[in-house]
Amino acid sequence: MIWGVLQFPGSCDERDALHACSLSGEARLIWHESRDLDGVDGVVVPGGFSYGDYLRAGAIARFSPAMEAVAGLAAAGGPVLGICNGFQVLCEAGLLPGALLLNENLRFVCRQLNLVTDGETLSIPAKHGEGRYYAPEEMLDRIEANGQVAYRYAPGQNPNGSVRDIAGVRNEAGNVLGLMPHPEHAVDPLTGSTDGLRVFESMVRFAA
Amino acid sequence: MTVGTPRYRELGLTDHEYELIVEKLGREPNDVELAMFSLLWSEHCAYKHSRKLLARLPTEGERVVMGPGENAGAVDVGNGYAVAFKVESHNHPSAVEPFQGAATGVGGILRDVFAIGARPIAILDSLRFGELDSVRSRHLLDGAVRGIGHYGNSIGVATVGGEIYFEEPYEHNCLVNAMCLGLAKTKDMVRAAAAGVGNAVVLMGASTGRDGIGGASVLASAELGEGDEAKRPTVQIGDPFEESKVLECCLELLEKGLLVSLQDLGAAGLTSSAGEMASAGGVGIDLDVAKVPLRETDMEPFEIMVSESQERMLAVVEPARVAEVRAVCEKWQTGSAQIGLVTDSGQVRILRGDDVVGEMPVEALVDGCPLYDLEPADPGSWIYGNRATMGLGISSEDELLALLASPSIASKRWAFEQYDSVVGSRTVRRPESADAAVLQLPESGNAIAVSIDGNGRRVACDPYAGTVEAVLECAQNLACVGAEPLGLTNCLNFGNPEKPGTAWQLDRSVSGLADACTALGVPVVGGNVSLYNEGPDGPIYPTPVVGMVGELPDPSRVAGSAFAAAGDAIALLGPFSPTLAGSELAKQRGELDVGLPQPDVAAVTAACAIVRDAVRESKVASAHDISDGGLVCALAESAIGGGIGCAVDVQPLRDRGCSPEEALFGEGSGGFLLSGERAELVALGANLIGEVGGTTIEIAAGDRSLTVGLAAAESAWRSLSQRAEAVA
Numbered sequence: 001m002i003w004g005v006l007q008f009p010g011s012c013d014e015r016d017a018l019h020a021c022s023l024s025g026e027a028r029l030i031w032h033e034s035r036d037l038d039g040v041d042g043v044v045v046p047g048g049f050s051y052g053d054y055l056r057a058g059a060i061a062r063f064s065p066a067m068e069a070v071a072g073l074a075a076a077g078g079p080v081l082g083i084c085n086g087f088q089v090l091c092e093a094g095l096l097p098g099a100l101l102l103n104e105n106l107r108f109v110c111r112q113l114n115l116v117t118d119g120e121t122l123s124i125p126a127k128h129g130e131g132r133y134y135a136p137e138e139m140l141d142r143i144e145a146n147g148q149v150a151y152r153y154a155p156g157q158n159p160n161g162s163v164r165d166i167a168g169v170r171n172e173a174g175n176v177l178g179l180m181p182h183p184e185h186a187v188d189p190l191t192g193s194t195d196g197l198r199v200f201e202s203m204v205r206f207a208a
Numbered sequence: 209m210t211v212g213t214p215r216y217r218e219l220g221l222t223d224h225e226y227e228l229i230v231e232k233l234g235r236e237p238n239d240v241e242l243a244m245f246s247l248l249w250s251e252h253c254a255y256k257h258s259r260k261l262l263a264r265l266p267t268e269g270e271r272v273v274m275g276p277g278e279n280a281g282a283v284d285v286g287n288g289y290a291v292a293f294k295v296e297s298h299n300h301p302s303a304v305e306p307f308q309g310a311a312t313g314v315g316g317i318l319r320d321v322f323a324i325g326a327r328p329i330a331i332l333d334s335l336r337f338g339e340l341d342s343v344r345s346r347h348l349l350d351g352a353v354r355g356i357g358h359y360g361n362s363i364g365v366a367t368v369g370g371e372i373y374f375e376e377p378y379e380h381n382c383l384v385n386a387m388c389l390g391l392a393k394t395k396d397m398v399r400a401a402a403a404g405v406g407n408a409v410v411l412m413g414a415s416t417g418r419d420g421i422g423g424a425s426v427l428a429s430a431e432l433g434e435g436d437e438a439k440r441p442t443v444q445i446g447d448p449f450e451e452s453k454v455l456e457c458c459l460e461l462l463e464k465g466l467l468v469s470l471q472d473l474g475a476a477g478l479t480s481s482a483g484e485m486a487s488a489g490g491v492g493i494d495l496d497v498a499k500v501p502l503r504e505t506d507m508e509p510f511e512i513m514v515s516e517s518q519e520r521m522l523a524v525v526e527p528a529r530v531a532e533v534r535a536v537c538e539k540w541q542t543g544s545a546q547i548g549l550v551t552d553s554g555q556v557r558i559l560r561g562d563d564v565v566g567e568m569p570v571e572a573l574v575d576g577c578p579l580y581d582l583e584p585a586d587p588g589s590w591i592y593g594n595r596a597t598m599g600l601g602i603s604s605e606d607e608l609l610a611l612l613a614s615p616s617i618a619s620k621r622w623a624f625e626q627y628d629s630v631v632g633s634r635t636v637r638r639p640e641s642a643d644a645a646v647l648q649l650p651e652s653g654n655a656i657a658v659s660i661d662g663n664g665r666r667v668a669c670d671p672y673a674g675t676v677e678a679v680l681e682c683a684q685n686l687a688c689v690g691a692e693p694l695g696l697t698n699c700l701n702f703g704n705p706e707k708p709g710t711a712w713q714l715d716r717s718v719s720g721l722a723d724a725c726t727a728l729g730v731p732v733v734g735g736n737v738s739l740y741n742e743g744p745d746g747p748i749y750p751t752p753v754v755g756m757v758g759e760l761p762d763p764s765r766v767a768g769s770a771f772a773a774a775g776d777a778i779a780l781l782g783p784f785s786p787t788l789a790g791s792e793l794a795k796q797r798g799e800l801d802v803g804l805p806q807p808d809v810a811a812v813t814a815a816c817a818i819v820r821d822a823v824r825e826s827k828v829a830s831a832h833d834i835s836d837g838g839l840v841c842a843l844a845e846s847a848i849g850g851g852i853g854c855a856v857d858v859q860p861l862r863d864r865g866c867s868p869e870e871a872l873f874g875e876g877s878g879g880f881l882l883s884g885e886r887a888e889l890v891a892l893g894a895n896l897i898g899e900v901g902g903t904t905i906e907i908a909a910g911d912r913s914l915t916v917g918l919a920a921a922e923s924a925w926r927s928l929s930q931r932a933e934a935v936a
Contacts, residue, residue, distance in 0.1 A: 009449070009452070009453050009456075009540065009541055010362075010449050010452050010453070011364075012362075012363070012364025012452075012628075012631055013364065013631060015632075016631065016632065016633045019633060048364055049362045049364075049448070049449060049452075051449070052362075052447070052448075052449025052450075052452075053362075053449075054449070107354075107626055108357050108358075108361055108626045108627075108628075109625055109626070110361075110624075110625055110626070110627060110628050110629055110630065111625055125630050127361070127628045127629075127630060127631070129361070182630070184633075185630045185631070185633060187633075188633065190636050190648060190763055190764060191630065191633055191634070191635055191636060191648075192630075192638075
C-alpha cells in the first residue's frame with residue numbers, strides 16, 4: 001500500500017500524516033499543483049488551513065489540480081481519507097455529504113476524546129475551530145440508514161455541537177472517509193494513544 | 209508642524225541625542241534619516257537603559273551554539289541538531305488591540321526562530337492581566353488567547369505551555385510574552401550578518417503597507433498635515449497563512465544553501481533589519497525603496513523604511529543565485545524583490561530610484577546610541593496597593609478553596625484548550641499534565657523539556673530574590689520531568705527605567721538573574737527587554753519572565769504531576785521553608801509588603817539533581833514543584849489531576865520552624881512534592897508526609913487542620929472558564 005499525502009500551502013499536519021501512513025506502508029507527499037497522483041494506492045487529504053482557509057474552510061483547496069486527481073481516484077473506488085481540513089475539503093468537493101460549521105461556542109478546541117465506531121472506542125485528539133458537522137434532517141436519516149456515519153463522539157464528549165454527535169462520515173461506497181479528529185496524532189503511545197492506526201487500517205481494503 | 213517642540217523630541221530623542229546625531233552626520237538629518245535614527249536609538253532597539261546591566265549575565269556554555277545578538281539563541285541537543293529559542297514581548301500592541309497584538313507577537317517570535325534556520329516546533333506564552341473581575345481584563349484575556357490560538361494553530365506550531373497571572377498593576381498595561389522553540393540541523397543554521405560586497409539584498413514575503421508605523425506616526429502627522437492616514441491604528445495585522453508560506457520558503461532556501469544570511473523584519477521594519485545586518489557584517493547596504501512591493505502606491509520613503517508590516521524577511525543572496533531564490537518564493541506563492549546591494553561603503557544608503565534620500569554611517573545608526581547608567585534608588589516600602597478579598601479568621605477549608613479559585617492558581621484549561629498542543633507529533637506532556645512541557649526529538653534520539661515562569665508579585669516584594677526564585681522555579685519544573693537545564697531566555701518587563709524606583713527594581717532583578725544562572729551553570733542565550741510598562745496608576749509589577757530549556761534522555765520515563773495510585777506514599781524533598789511573604793494568601797488578605805527570604809540556590813540545585821535522577825530512573829510515581837498557593841495547592845493539584853485524594857501531616861515543616869499556616873499556605877523556592885513507593889522516597893532523603901487515597905484532601909496542621917472533598921476542590925480549581933467568559 002502506497003499512500004499519498006496532499007500538501008497545500010497552509011497545510012499543518014501533512015508531515016504527521018506522512019509519518020502515520022509510513023507505519024502501515026509507503027508514503028509520499030503530493031504537491032497541490034500536481035495533476036498526477038504518482039501511482040499511489042490511496043490519498044490522505046491532511047489537516048491544516050489550506051490556502052489560509054480564506055473564503056471558507058476547504059473552499060479553495062477543492063479546486064486545486066491535485067483534488068481533480070483525488071476525485072478520479074475516489075470515483076475509481078480507491079481509498080481517500082480526509083482529516084479535519086481534509087474532511088472540510090472533501091465535503092466542499094461533494095465527495096462526502098454534509099458540511100462543517102463553526103464550533104457551537106465559536107472557539108477553537110483541542111482535546112483528547114473518545115470516538116465510537118462499530119462498538120469500538122478509539123481515543124483520538126480533536127483540534128479545530130470549524131468542526132460542527134451539519135446536514136439536513138433527511139440527509140442525516142439517509143446516511144445513517146446507509147451506514148455512512150463512520151464515527152460518533154462518545155456520549156457527552158461532542159466538542160463542537162455536531163448534529164447527532166457525528167465526528168466522521170463516509171461515502172456510499174465506503175472508500176471515501178472524512179473525520180474531524182486527528183488519527184495521525186494517535187499513532188504513538190508516548191504522545192497519547194495508538195488508536196489512530198485503526199482508522200488508517202480501515203481504509204487499506206479499498207486499495208486496488 | 210508643531211511650533212515649539214522640535215520634531216526629534218516628539219520622536220523620543222533627547223536634545224543631547226539629537227546633537228550627537230548631527231555631530232556624527234556632520235549636518236542635520238533629513239526626515240528619512242531622523243525617522244530611522246529615532247527608531248534605532250529607541251529603547252526597544254538600542255537597549256540604552258539596559259545594555260550595561262545585561263553585560264552581567266553569563267552567556268557562555270559548552271552546549272551554546274548561538275548566543276545573544278542573533279535572532280534567537282540555540283543550544284546543542286546532540287546528533288548534529290540544535291534547539292533554538294527566544295522569548296519576546298508584545299505588550300503595548302496587545303494592550304491596544306489584544307487579538308492582533310498577541311497574534312503578531314507569536315508571528316514575530318516564530319520569524320526570529322526560523323530566521324536562523326530552525327523549524328519552529330513549540331510555542332509558550334506568559335500573560336499578565338489585571339484582576340479577572342475587571343471587564344477590561346476579561347476583554348484583553350479573551351482577545352490575547354484568541355490571537356495566540358489564531359496564529360499558532362493556523363501555522364501548525366504546537367502551543368505546549370505557558371502561564372497567566374491576574375494582578376491589579378497589569379490592569380492598564382497587560383503583558384503578552386511569547387516564546388518559540390525550533391529545531392535545526394546545526395550545519396544548516398545561518399546568522400544575520402550581511403556579507404559579500406556586491407551581493408543582492410532580497411525582501412521576501414508580504415508587501416509593505418502603512419500598518420504599524422509606530423513611533424513614526426507622529427512624524428506622519430507632521431509630514432502629511434491633518435490627513436486621516438496619521439490616525440490609522442498603529443497595531444500590525446497578522447496573516448498566519450502568509451507566514452506559513454514564508455516559513456516553508458525560507459527553510460527550503462536554507463536547505464538548498466541559497467542564502468548567505470537571513471533576518472526577520474520586526475520592530476522598526478526595514479530600518480532595523482538592514483541596519484543590523486550591515487552592522488553585524490561590518491559592511492554597507494544600499495536599499496532602493498522604489499523596488500519594495502507596496503500595498504499602497506503613495507507611500508513616502510520614511511514610511512517604507514519604518515513600516516512594521518508583518519510576515520517579511522530580508523536575505524542576502526549571491527547575484528547568481530537570485531533567480532533560483534525567486535523561483536522558490538514563487539513555488540510557495542510568496543513575494544520576493546531584489547531591493548538592494550551589499551556595499552563596502554560602511555553606509556546605509558536609502559535610494560528612491562536614482563535619488564539618494566538618506567545616507568548614514570552604519571556605525572552611527574546602529575551602534576552610536578549613547579548607553580545610560582541607571583540612577584537606582586530603593587523605594588524602601590511597598591509602592592503597590594493592597595486589596596483584601598478574604599476575611600480574616602475564616603476556616604482553613606475556605607482559605608484553600610479561595611486559593612484554588614484564584615484565577616492565577618486555577619486551572620488554565622479554558623485557555624490551553626484553545627491552542628493546538630499536539631501538531632508536530634512531539635508533545636509527550638501536554639499542558640497541566642506535568643510541570644514542564646516535554647517534546648520528543650526522534651532526530652536526536654532524546655527529548656527536551658521547557659518551562660516559562662515569572663511571578664511579578666514576588667519580584668515586587670524583593671526584585672533580587674524574586675528573580676532568583678523565577679529561575680529556580682524553571683529549574684525545578686524541568687527536574688520534575690527529569691530534564692537537565694541547557695539554556696535560558698528571558699524577557700524583562702518593567703516600568704519606566706528613568707524613575708529611580710523602577711531602575712532599582714531592574715538593577716536588582718538583573719543581578720538576581722545573573723547570580724542564579726551562574727550558580728546553576730545555565731547560560732543566557734538570548735532575551736528581550738520591555739520597559740515603560742506603566743498605566744495611569746503607576747508601573748506594573750517588575751516582571752522578569754524566564755524561559756528555560758532542558759534535555760532528557762528518555763521521554764518514556766517522564767513523571768507527571770498527578771498522583772498515580774492509592775497507597776503510594778507522599779513525601780517532601782528540598783530546602784523548603786515557606787513563609788507568607790509575597791504569597792497568594794498574603795495578597796488575598798491585603799497584607800503584601802516588601803521583603804522575601806533569600807533562596808539558597810546551591811541547596812535547591814542539589815535537590816533538583818536528586819529529583820531529576822529519581823525521575824530518570826522511574827523511582828517516583830509523580831513529581832510536582834511547590835509554588836503558588838504553597839503546599840496545600842500543590843497537594844490539591846496532584847490530587848485533582850489523579851482523581852484521587854490524600855491524607856497528609858505537615859509535621860516535617862513544623863519541625864523546620866514553620867507555623868501551621870506557613871506550612872499550609874507559605875511559599876518559597878526549593879520544595880518538591882513526590883509520590884511513590886515509601887522505601888524509594890526514603891532512600892532519596894525525602895520526608896514522608898502522608899499517603900495517596902480516598903476522596904478527600906485531609907491535612908493535619910495543628911489548629912489549622914483541614915479536610916476538603918476532592919469534588920469541592922476540583923470545582924473551585926476549574927472555575928476559570930465561567931468567570932473568564934462572564935459578559936459584564
